[in-house]
Amino acid sequence: MDILILITGGTLDKVHDSVSESLVFGGGDKSRVSNILKTGRTDHPRLKVLMKKDSLDMTEEDRDIILKAVLDAPQDRIVITHGTGTMEMTAKYLDGNIGDKTVILTGAMRPQSLGKSDAGFNLGGAIIAAQTLDYGVFAVMNGRVFEAQQIHKDTSLGRFDV
Numbered sequence: 001m002d003i004l005i006l007i008t009g010g011t012l013d014k015v016h017d018s019v020s021e022s023l024v025f026g027g028g029d030k031s032r033v034s035n036i037l038k039t040g041r042t043d044h045p046r047l048k049v050l051m052k053k054d055s056l057d058m059t060e061e062d063r064d065i066i067l068k069a070v071l072d073a074p075q076d077r078i079v080i081t082h083g084t085g086t087m088e089m090t091a092k093y094l095d096g097n098i099g100d101k102t103v104i105l106t107g108a109m110r111p112q113s114l115g116k117s118d119a120g121f122n123l124g125g126a127i128i129a130a131q132t133l134d135y136g137v138f139a140v141m142n143g144r145v146f147e148a149q150q151i152h153k154d155t156s157l158g159r160f161d162v
Contacts, residue, residue, distance in 0.1 A: 078130065
């Protein structure tokens with residue numbers, strides 16, 4: 001099954017910058033997603049970097065870019081790595097507009113580059129969900145699958161919940 005992973009940024013892709021002492025995106029079109037797939041010995045998904053953006057900075061224009069990439073993709077199974085701050089907004093934006101495709105949003109609460117991250121767990125779950133769920137928009141976070149209209153980040157608990 002041909003799966004496309006669209007990369008948009010988010011915590012999953014951030015690295016520690018020792019000069020600014022902050023989390024930033026690495027240079028170029030490289031993504032931490034490649035490292036996660038290599039660790040999992042998974043090489044079948046195709047990768048496409050759309051942007052490297054903190055989801056709190058994401059605009060409607062960015063969501064248009066994501067939607068266009070989904071619609072233009074020849075694959076009907078798509079995983080989108082996305083920041084957790086506005087993941088639910090993007091899911092709701094895509095919901096009902098993607099045709100006969102399965103779209104799974106996922107991300108991480110801690111950067112993959114720092115270790116002890118949930119990035120690999122969430123991405124692996126998203127790849128499996130993309131292969132098994134029917135058409136629609138979903139999120140996979142914290143070992144759970146959420147339909148687009150039910151995605152909610154509980155900041156007090158530090159996880160996605162119903």
